[in-house]
Amino acid sequence: MVGSRLMVFLILPLMMFLFVIPQSFYVAFKYSDYVSLLVLFVSVLSVVFYFAGGFLAFKVSRVREVCLSGWGGVTFRFFVLLYFVSYLSLYYSYGGVPILELVLHGGNPSVMRAEFHKMQEGGWQVFAYLRSILTRGFIPFAMVVLFCIKGRVFFYLFLIAFTFTAVSAMEKSLLLWGYLPVLFYTWVSGYKKDFWRVLLFAIAFLAFVSIVSFGRGGGVVSYGLESDHSYAAYAPNEVGYIKTSCQECNKLPVLRKVSLREQADYQFLFYDLNEGGVHSYLFNRFFWIPFVTIYDTFYYWRVVYDDYLFFSVNRYLSILFGVEFADLERNVFRFQFGSGEESKGNSNAAYISEAYVGFGFPGVFLFSLVVGCLFGWVVKGGVAPFVFALPVIAFGLISVSLLSMFFSGGLFLCVLSVFLFTRKMTREG
Numbered sequence: 317m318v319g320s321r322l323m324v325f326l327i328l329p330l331m332m333f334l335f336v337i338p339q340s341f342y343v344a345f346k347y348s349d350y351v352s353l354l355v356l357f358v359s360v361l362s363v364v365f366y367f368a369g370g371f372l373a374f375k376v377s378r379v380r381e382v383c384l385s386g387w388g389g390v391t392f393r394f395f396v397l398l399y400f401v402s403y404l405s406l407y408y409s410y411g412g413v414p415i416l417e418l419v420l421h422g423g424n425p426s427v428m429r430a431e432f433h434k435m436q437e438g439g440w441q442v443f444a445y446l447r448s449i450l451t452r453g454f455i456p457f458a459m460v461v462l463f464c465i466k467g468r469v470f471f472y473l474f475l476i477a478f479t480f481t482a483v484s485a486m487e488k489s490l491l492l493w494g495y496l497p498v499l500f501y502t503w504v505s506g507y508k509k510d511f512w513r514v515l516l517f518a519i520a521f522l523a524f525v526s527i528v529s530f531g532r533g534g535g536v537v538s539y540g541l542e543s544d545h546s547y548a549a550y551a552p553n554e555v556g557y558i559k560t561s562c563q564e565c566n567k568l569p570v571l572r573k574v575s576l577r578e579q580a581d582y583q584f585l586f587y588d589l590n591e592g593g594v595h596s597y598l599f600n601r602f603f604w605i606p607f608v609t610i611y612d613t614f615y616y617w618r619v620v621y622d623d624y625l626f627f628s629v630n631r632y633l634s635i636l637f638g639v640e641f642a643d644l645e646r647n648v649f650r651f652q653f654g655s656g657e658e659s660k661g662n663s664n665a666a667y668i669s670e671a672y673v674g675f676g677f678p679g680v681f682l683f684s685l686v687v688g689c690l691f692g693w694v695v696k697g698g699v700a701p702f703v704f705a706l707p708v709i710a711f712g713l714i715s716v717s718l719l720s721m722f723f724s725g726g727l728f729l730c731v732l733s734v735f736l737f738t739r740k741m742t743r744e745g
Contacts, residue, residue, distance in 0.1 A: 372685075378740050384461070395454050399481075407484075479517065582608070583608050626674060626675060632719075665717070694706055
């Protein structure tokens, strides 16, 4: 079990070495690209500071144990109820269940998903927020808790109920937050039959959502990438947004040499947009896009801004300190795909992007140290439901900013849950 806990702690730096560091090294030296060299330097520093934070946590933290008696048990059941109530409320606000509407009447899955998740108004936004933080901050460890302390029938009924809510708006990625921790735990703990059952559930529901979305939704939605590569870049100024082309951005004096962006379809370097197959698409998506998103974030920041963003980098911090919110993730997405102000997409870059463009190298140091301390604290505590929830949090940090995960991605609730549902193990225990 100690070996598996150590492996969990190593997952985030391993992801950096899989998805970011070799790609940035390759681009920096093949294309003499200085932005990519910066990505390489920042990502390596983040790994070093992550280990420093983990070492510190291992030194000062203590072993913990699950405690669901008394108010802990009441709070746990309340969170479970609140999770389902939030979804029922959103179904009521939407006027139905999106995936059932798609099956029965057809429609555009992307539009239906956006309307369900991002276009709630008034008090319904509270339920959308609760759904978000409970899915990412409570469900990952709750799944393992229920597997350990409840009967198999109850667990699988809960798994089915969670799966229905997770896929009800065609959001396949939400399944990872509930399934990955259970899959890790059952495999490591020797529950091989349960592992294969849970995996079969995940594959079946993922296939169902994919088939329904493609068959009833009319195929894949195009993002409007044109062959002339004159994508629009939207940059904030005094009067709103100014529209330029990427060629014009390359001429700005603040920018150093960046040769990768001169390559045709550089975001799809390992996938042929005209003749590419499934395997090359998946390779490009998993082993290239995470790096490119960080790269584009750095590039956009260097083009548009003269200094670090500081508290403007996060919506809640900008409100707290009275500064204009940069809305970096959405603007980078517009910059990448040439979409207008009506676009609802986000670029979803790793947490090191926000750390650097927001606060420079001190930000990389602080953010990585905090993440390392958090992971080290949970691993040293040794409470299996929380330990095996860390891999899915690591996946999140590869594609979401740390501050966004903390405020609206459930990370704060996850940390709070460690205090609510565990206690320090006594020396006698």
